[in-house]
Amino acid sequence: MPKRLAFIGLGIMGGPMAGHLLAAGHSLIVNTRTRARAAELLSRGARWADSPAATAAEADFIFTCVPDTPDVEAVVLGNNGILTSARNGMIVIDHSTISPAATRNMNEALRARGAILLDAPVSGGDTGAKNGTLSIMVGGDEGAFEQTRPLLGHMGKTITWCGPSGAGQLTKLVNQILVSVTNLAVSEGLTFARRSGLDEQKTLAAVSGGAAGSWQLSNLGPRMIAGDFKPGFMIKLQTKDLRLAIEAARQAGLELAALPLVNRLFEQAIREGRGNEGTQALFAVVDELAHRQSPPEG
Amino acid sequence: MPKRLAFIGLGIMGGPMAGHLLAAGHSLIVNTRTRARAAELLSRGARWADSPAATAAEADFIFTCVPDTPDVEAVVLGNNGILTSARNGMIVIDHSTISPAATRNMNEALRARGAILLDAPVSGGDTGAKNGTLSIMVGGDEGAFEQTRPLLGHMGKTITWCGPSGAGQLTKLVNQILVSVTNLAVSEGLTFARRSGLDEQKTLAAVSGGAAGSWQLSNLGPRMIAGDFKPGFMIKLQTKDLRLAIEAARQAGLELAALPLVNRLFEQAIREGRGNEGTQALFAVVDELAHRQSPPEG
Numbered sequence: 001m002p003k004r005l006a007f008i009g010l011g012i013m014g015g016p017m018a019g020h021l022l023a024a025g026h027s028l029i030v031n032t033r034t035r036a037r038a039a040e041l042l043s044r045g046a047r048w049a050d051s052p053a054a055t056a057a058e059a060d061f062i063f064t065c066v067p068d069t070p071d072v073e074a075v076v077l078g079n080n081g082i083l084t085s086a087r088n089g090m091i092v093i094d095h096s097t098i099s100p101a102a103t104r105n106m107n108e109a110l111r112a113r114g115a116i117l118l119d120a121p122v123s124g125g126d127t128g129a130k131n132g133t134l135s136i137m138v139g140g141d142e143g144a145f146e147q148t149r150p151l152l153g154h155m156g157k158t159i160t161w162c163g164p165s166g167a168g169q170l171t172k173l174v175n176q177i178l179v180s181v182t183n184l185a186v187s188e189g190l191t192f193a194r195r196s197g198l199d200e201q202k203t204l205a206a207v208s209g210g211a212a213g214s215w216q217l218s219n220l221g222p223r224m225i226a227g228d229f230k231p232g233f234m235i236k237l238q239t240k241d242l243r244l245a246i247e248a249a250r251q252a253g254l255e256l257a258a259l260p261l262v263n264r265l266f267e268q269a270i271r272e273g274r275g276n277e278g279t280q281a282l283f284a285v286v287d288e289l290a291h292r293q294s295p296p297e298g
Numbered sequence: 299m300p301k302r303l304a305f306i307g308l309g310i311m312g313g314p315m316a317g318h319l320l321a322a323g324h325s326l327i328v329n330t331r332t333r334a335r336a337a338e339l340l341s342r343g344a345r346w347a348d349s350p351a352a353t354a355a356e357a358d359f360i361f362t363c364v365p366d367t368p369d370v371e372a373v374v375l376g377n378n379g380i381l382t383s384a385r386n387g388m389i390v391i392d393h394s395t396i397s398p399a400a401t402r403n404m405n406e407a408l409r410a411r412g413a414i415l416l417d418a419p420v421s422g423g424d425t426g427a428k429n430g431t432l433s434i435m436v437g438g439d440e441g442a443f444e445q446t447r448p449l450l451g452h453m454g455k456t457i458t459w460c461g462p463s464g465a466g467q468l469t470k471l472v473n474q475i476l477v478s479v480t481n482l483a484v485s486e487g488l489t490f491a492r493r494s495g496l497d498e499q500k501t502l503a504a505v506s507g508g509a510a511g512s513w514q515l516s517n518l519g520p521r522m523i524a525g526d527f528k529p530g531f532m533i534k535l536q537t538k539d540l541r542l543a544i545e546a547a548r549q550a551g552l553e554l555a556a557l558p559l560v561n562r563l564f565e566q567a568i569r570e571g572r573g574n575e576g577t578q579a580l581f582a583v584v585d586e587l588a589h590r591q592s593p594p595e596g
Contacts, residue, residue, distance in 0.1 A: 160504035170494045174487045178510035181483030189476040196468045206458040212476035214512035254588045290552045
């Protein structure tokens with residue numbers, strides 16, 4: 001049976017994700033900050049609503065995909081927010097990457113009205129969104145997850161229930177710690193190779209297939225060497241996620257070392273005007289900082 | 299035509315490597331610090347010689363595989379070292395992981411007698427040595443490399459000529475920087491997961507397949523979670539290689555950040571008596587240091 005769906009936030013990720021739900025034959029109501037972004041979906045049969053509250057009013061599943069914690073809070077808790085239309089059985093699925101603690105608070109607020117929030121951040125970038133091959137990490141009520149899973153299947157390939165409310169966001173932050181510190185490994189390894197006079201292509205060929213191998217090395221390594229810093233995932237978005245990870249680590253009483261280090265290096269990248277470059281530009285920052293000194297000998 | 303080969307250093311790596319050369323039908327002379335280690339090869343037809351000089355005297359290709367820089371220097375430059383038997387056309391292939399600068403010096407010394415040193419450190423561990431599936435990173439004269447390549451093919455699967463003398467060692471150090479900092483990424487990511495209350499198995503399943511993925515995550519992650527610190531590659535050997543990398547970085551005038559950080563953490567592991575554990579025990583050190591503080595809230 002077609003379900004009544006709503007989607008709020010039709011950006012570079014949300015736009016194609018909403019398109020997959022519409023293509024699957026579901027009724028879809030949409031809302032986004034800039035109405036022009038909805039034009040294509042409206043031409044394909046989606047209906048427009050003027051506020052998050054109006055968008056949620058006639059839908060059973062409300063998907064959100066907006067930039068940051070305050071944006072989700074505005075959509076859920078604000079004037080004309082989803083909460084004002086909340087009712088029994090309504091499920092809100094938030095695809096944004098935001099604070100786990102704020103997620104749990106919003107879930108509590110919705111639960112008080114009989115609704116449920118699932119946190120469902122994604123990885124896989126705009127390519128994954130377009131191709132419906134995202135990884136989706138879900139936290140929140142497991143029964144609501146089971147109800148929602150077939151819909152998530154239109155947008156993602158690897159869909160994992162990670163645990164209670166906030167667990168999806170925490171898992172996404174684990175993902176971002178792994179991605180960033182592995183990126184730092186690749187950046188330092190290739191800086192060492194370049195500045196030791198090695199042929200970087202030969203080095204990549206020699207080390208990529210074994211215990212040193214990673215997605216970051218195979219996918220970003222060649223772009224680092226070529227100086228191709230066109231964005232896959234932008235540095236300014238990576239630093240947003242790292243700030244969330246640092247905040248969550250602090251709340252868990254954890255003092256980490258590599259996470260703050262890589263965060264400082266990305267902040268340096270932003271000061272250098274690299275915020276809109278891809279995360280592989282970390283290599284340029286690491287390389288530049290590493291040989292600021294002149295060689296002590298020879 | 300069978301070649302006259304020699305192998306010096308029959309440890310956990312050198313023993314099985316020499317065995318592959320013997321099995322391929324070559325004449326083999328051997329020498330190692332503890333003669334009992336040669337017993338199996340001698341029973342299969344290898345001949346014993348009492349010193350590196352005597353071992354090298356009748357061979358065209360002399361392979362060495364010993365623990366550290368001073369050990370290779372003793373074997374090559376010492377009293378009764380290979381250098382005293384050096385002659386035109388002799389090729390010495392050093393499989394040890396040692397200083398690139400010391401490698402270049404020994405190559406110069408051998409070149410003065412018409413012989414050639416190839417640096418050919420390996421990765422792939424004792425399993426790779428036993429199965430003949432090592433990665434071999436070779437530096438030195440390219441013609442000598444081409445002559446030696448068929449012999450290396452008995453011991454390794456991925457055989458890369460990396461550049462002039464020392465380039466094999468430098469490439470191995472790049473490999474070790476990548477391996478160690480990626481290990482740190484996995485250790486911090488899983489510490490964050492555990493101390494945030496996530497189910498670690500679910501977390502691994504959710505993140506391993508995407509941009510966060512690495513050999514370290516897939517192979518060491520499950521052992522970290524299980525608290526299984528049995529050695530694949532021992533921490534005390536990893537720190538030896540990291541010291542070589544730090545020294546080589548200094549000689550190249552480089553100031554890196556993640557390499558010294560992970561080196562300090564491995565040194566902490568050794569202070570805790572973990573030197574004979576596998577490198578995945580870095581997780582235990584990172585986890586312990588991270589939550590030394592008590593949570594500031596809640």
